[in-house]
Amino acid sequence: ELVLTQSPGTLSLSPGERATLSCRASQSVSSIYLAWYQQKPGQAPRLLIYGASTRATGIPDRFSGSESGTDFTLTISRLEPEDFAVYYCQQFGSSRQTFGQGTKLEV
Protein backbone atom coordinates (compact mmCIF):
# COMPACT_ATOMS: atom_id res chain seq x y z
CA GLU A 1 0.00 0.00 0.00
CA LEU A 2 1.27 3.44 -0.96
CA VAL A 3 2.03 5.62 2.07
CA LEU A 4 2.43 9.40 1.95
CA THR A 5 4.59 10.91 4.69
CA GLN A 6 4.34 14.65 5.29
CA SER A 7 6.95 16.79 6.99
CA PRO A 8 7.24 18.64 9.21
CA GLY A 9 4.33 17.69 11.45
CA THR A 10 4.06 21.30 12.58
CA LEU A 11 5.54 24.39 10.95
CA SER A 12 5.69 27.65 12.89
CA LEU A 13 6.03 30.77 10.76
CA SER A 14 4.83 34.37 10.62
CA PRO A 15 2.71 36.23 8.07
CA GLY A 16 4.81 37.36 5.14
CA GLU A 17 7.21 34.43 5.40
CA ARG A 18 7.62 31.59 2.91
CA ALA A 19 6.28 28.14 3.78
CA THR A 20 7.61 24.89 2.34
CA LEU A 21 5.67 21.69 3.06
CA SER A 22 6.88 18.27 1.97
CA CYS A 23 5.18 15.02 1.02
CA ARG A 24 7.15 11.84 0.33
CA ALA A 25 5.66 8.75 -1.29
CA SER A 26 6.70 5.25 -0.27
CA GLN A 27 6.66 4.18 -3.92
CA SER A 28 6.49 5.80 -7.30
CA VAL A 29 3.52 8.14 -7.81
CA SER A 30 2.80 9.93 -11.04
CA SER A 31 2.69 13.66 -10.41
CA ILE A 32 -0.56 13.68 -12.37
CA TYR A 33 -2.26 12.09 -9.35
CA LEU A 34 -0.86 14.20 -6.53
CA ALA A 35 -3.07 16.83 -4.85
CA TRP A 36 -2.88 19.21 -1.90
CA TYR A 37 -5.74 20.30 0.37
CA GLN A 38 -6.14 22.95 3.05
CA GLN A 39 -8.37 22.43 6.08
CA LYS A 40 -9.25 25.03 8.69
CA PRO A 41 -10.75 24.09 12.08
CA GLY A 42 -14.40 23.10 11.80
CA GLN A 43 -14.37 23.32 8.02
CA ALA A 44 -14.27 20.88 5.14
CA PRO A 45 -11.03 20.44 3.22
CA ARG A 46 -10.47 22.65 0.19
CA LEU A 47 -8.63 21.55 -2.93
CA LEU A 48 -5.58 23.72 -3.60
CA ILE A 49 -3.41 21.91 -6.13
CA TYR A 50 -3.77 18.84 -8.33
CA GLY A 51 -1.59 17.28 -10.99
CA ALA A 52 1.22 18.27 -8.60
CA SER A 53 1.23 21.89 -9.81
CA THR A 54 -2.18 22.93 -11.21
CA ARG A 55 -4.03 25.37 -8.98
CA ALA A 56 -7.71 24.67 -8.39
CA THR A 57 -10.35 27.26 -9.20
CA GLY A 58 -9.99 30.43 -7.14
CA ILE A 59 -6.71 29.49 -5.49
CA PRO A 60 -4.30 32.45 -5.31
CA ASP A 61 -0.99 32.22 -7.08
CA ARG A 62 1.01 32.40 -3.85
CA PHE A 63 0.26 28.66 -3.64
CA SER A 64 2.42 26.47 -5.87
CA GLY A 65 3.29 22.81 -6.13
CA SER A 66 6.31 20.98 -7.44
CA GLU A 67 7.75 17.49 -7.55
CA SER A 68 11.06 15.71 -7.69
CA GLY A 69 10.83 11.95 -8.03
CA THR A 70 8.80 10.66 -5.09
CA ASP A 71 9.06 13.97 -3.22
CA PHE A 72 6.37 16.62 -3.60
CA THR A 73 6.38 20.17 -2.26
CA LEU A 74 3.70 22.74 -1.54
CA THR A 75 5.07 26.26 -1.33
CA ILE A 76 3.23 29.31 -0.04
CA SER A 77 5.29 32.25 -1.18
CA ARG A 78 4.13 34.91 1.31
CA LEU A 79 1.91 33.76 4.12
CA GLU A 80 -1.35 35.57 4.71
CA PRO A 81 -3.17 35.33 8.07
CA GLU A 82 -5.83 33.09 6.49
CA ASP A 83 -3.22 30.52 5.37
CA PHE A 84 -2.65 29.12 8.85
CA ALA A 85 -4.33 25.73 8.72
CA VAL A 86 -3.64 22.02 8.25
CA TYR A 87 -2.44 20.85 4.84
CA TYR A 88 -2.80 17.37 3.40
CA CYS A 89 -1.25 15.76 0.36
CA GLN A 90 -3.14 13.00 -1.45
CA GLN A 91 -2.67 10.54 -4.24
CA PHE A 92 -5.82 9.86 -6.23
CA GLY A 93 -4.57 7.71 -9.11
CA SER A 94 -4.98 4.25 -7.69
CA SER A 95 -8.27 2.48 -6.99
CA ARG A 96 -7.85 3.58 -3.36
CA GLN A 97 -6.92 7.15 -2.56
CA THR A 98 -4.54 7.85 0.27
CA PHE A 99 -3.85 10.99 2.27
CA GLY A 100 -0.76 12.06 4.13
CA GLN A 101 -1.09 12.60 7.88
CA GLY A 102 -1.08 16.39 7.52
CA THR A 103 1.15 19.36 8.33
CA LYS A 104 -0.13 21.98 10.73
CA LEU A 105 0.96 25.48 9.75
CA GLU A 106 0.77 27.72 12.79
CA VAL A 107 1.72 31.26 13.74
Place this chain on the structure above:
Amino acid sequence: QVQLVESGGGVVQPGRSLRLSCATSGFTFSNYGMHWVRQAPGKGLEWVALIWYDGSNENYADSVKGRFTISRDNSKNTVYLQMNRLRAEDTAVYYCSRGLHYYGGYVNDYWGRGTQVIVSS
Protein backbone atom coordinates in the same frame (compact mmCIF):
# COMPACT_ATOMS: atom_id res chain seq x y z
CA GLN B 1 -22.76 27.35 -7.43
CA VAL B 2 -21.68 23.82 -6.52
CA GLN B 3 -23.31 22.59 -3.32
CA LEU B 4 -23.09 19.28 -1.48
CA VAL B 5 -25.15 18.71 1.65
CA GLU B 6 -24.72 15.58 3.75
CA SER B 7 -27.37 14.19 6.07
CA GLY B 8 -28.23 11.05 7.99
CA GLY B 9 -25.55 11.11 10.66
CA GLY B 10 -26.23 10.48 14.32
CA VAL B 11 -25.53 8.23 17.28
CA VAL B 12 -25.82 4.50 16.64
CA GLN B 13 -24.94 1.38 18.63
CA PRO B 14 -22.12 -0.92 17.54
CA GLY B 15 -23.29 -3.53 15.06
CA ARG B 16 -26.17 -1.42 13.79
CA SER B 17 -26.62 0.31 10.44
CA LEU B 18 -26.87 3.87 9.18
CA ARG B 19 -27.43 5.41 5.76
CA LEU B 20 -25.86 8.71 4.81
CA SER B 21 -27.08 10.88 1.96
CA CYS B 22 -25.42 13.68 0.05
CA ALA B 23 -27.69 15.94 -1.99
CA THR B 24 -25.96 17.96 -4.68
CA SER B 25 -26.79 20.95 -6.87
CA GLY B 26 -25.13 23.46 -9.16
CA PHE B 27 -23.50 21.00 -11.55
CA THR B 28 -24.32 18.08 -13.86
CA PHE B 29 -24.22 15.30 -11.30
CA SER B 30 -24.06 12.44 -13.80
CA ASN B 31 -20.77 13.75 -15.19
CA TYR B 32 -18.81 13.31 -11.96
CA GLY B 33 -17.58 10.60 -9.69
CA MET B 34 -18.48 10.94 -6.03
CA HIS B 35 -16.45 10.16 -2.93
CA TRP B 36 -17.00 9.68 0.78
CA VAL B 37 -14.10 10.72 3.02
CA ARG B 38 -14.13 10.59 6.81
CA GLN B 39 -12.23 12.23 9.65
CA ALA B 40 -12.11 10.74 13.13
CA PRO B 41 -12.00 13.20 16.04
CA GLY B 42 -8.65 14.99 16.09
CA LYS B 43 -7.31 12.85 13.25
CA GLY B 44 -6.50 13.23 9.57
CA LEU B 45 -8.50 12.47 6.46
CA GLU B 46 -9.33 8.90 5.47
CA TRP B 47 -10.79 8.13 2.07
CA VAL B 48 -13.74 5.72 2.33
CA ALA B 49 -15.31 5.06 -1.07
CA LEU B 50 -15.69 6.22 -4.67
CA ILE B 51 -18.42 5.63 -7.20
CA TRP B 52 -17.88 6.40 -10.85
CA TYR B 53 -19.97 8.98 -12.70
CA ASP B 54 -22.30 6.35 -14.15
CA GLY B 55 -22.32 4.02 -11.15
CA SER B 56 -20.51 1.32 -13.14
CA ASN B 57 -17.67 0.95 -10.66
CA GLU B 58 -17.11 1.33 -6.92
CA ASN B 59 -13.93 1.33 -4.86
CA TYR B 60 -13.60 0.98 -1.09
CA ALA B 61 -10.99 1.39 1.60
CA ASP B 62 -9.96 -1.92 3.14
CA SER B 63 -11.28 -0.71 6.52
CA VAL B 64 -14.88 -0.60 5.24
CA LYS B 65 -14.96 -3.12 2.40
CA GLY B 66 -17.75 -5.63 2.89
CA ARG B 67 -19.54 -3.42 5.42
CA PHE B 68 -20.17 -0.15 3.54
CA THR B 69 -21.84 0.35 0.16
CA ILE B 70 -21.75 3.49 -1.92
CA SER B 71 -24.52 4.13 -4.43
CA ARG B 72 -25.97 7.00 -6.41
CA ASP B 73 -29.24 8.12 -7.94
CA ASN B 74 -28.51 10.33 -10.93
CA SER B 75 -32.19 11.26 -11.19
CA LYS B 76 -32.04 12.76 -7.68
CA ASN B 77 -28.46 14.13 -7.87
CA THR B 78 -27.73 12.25 -4.67
CA VAL B 79 -25.05 9.85 -3.47
CA TYR B 80 -25.49 7.49 -0.54
CA LEU B 81 -23.34 5.55 1.89
CA GLN B 82 -24.96 2.51 3.49
CA MET B 83 -22.98 1.60 6.60
CA ASN B 84 -23.59 -1.81 8.15
CA ARG B 85 -22.04 -3.59 11.14
CA LEU B 86 -20.77 -0.31 12.50
CA ARG B 87 -17.82 -0.24 14.87
CA ALA B 88 -16.56 2.30 17.37
CA GLU B 89 -13.67 3.10 15.02
CA ASP B 90 -16.17 4.26 12.38
CA THR B 91 -16.90 7.30 14.55
CA ALA B 92 -16.04 10.32 12.42
CA VAL B 93 -17.28 13.26 10.42
CA TYR B 94 -18.24 11.93 7.00
CA TYR B 95 -17.74 14.23 4.03
CA CYS B 96 -19.00 13.70 0.52
CA SER B 97 -16.94 15.23 -2.23
CA ARG B 98 -17.23 15.59 -5.97
CA GLY B 99 -14.79 13.56 -8.03
CA LEU B 100 -13.41 15.49 -10.98
CA HIS B 101 -12.17 13.03 -13.58
CA TYR B 102 -8.52 13.79 -14.28
CA TYR B 103 -6.35 11.48 -16.39
CA GLY B 104 -8.15 8.40 -15.12
CA GLY B 105 -8.32 9.44 -11.48
CA TYR B 106 -10.98 11.35 -9.55
CA VAL B 107 -9.69 14.32 -7.56
CA ASN B 108 -11.94 15.70 -4.81
CA ASP B 109 -12.63 19.23 -6.03
CA TYR B 110 -15.68 20.25 -3.98
CA TRP B 111 -16.67 19.10 -0.52
CA GLY B 112 -19.74 19.19 1.67
CA ARG B 113 -19.65 20.33 5.29
CA GLY B 114 -19.90 16.81 6.63
CA THR B 115 -22.22 14.83 8.90
CA GLN B 116 -21.19 13.42 12.27
CA VAL B 117 -21.46 9.70 12.97
CA ILE B 118 -20.93 8.44 16.51
CA VAL B 119 -20.87 4.72 17.17
CA SER B 120 -21.36 4.10 20.85
CA SER B 121 -23.33 1.89 23.18
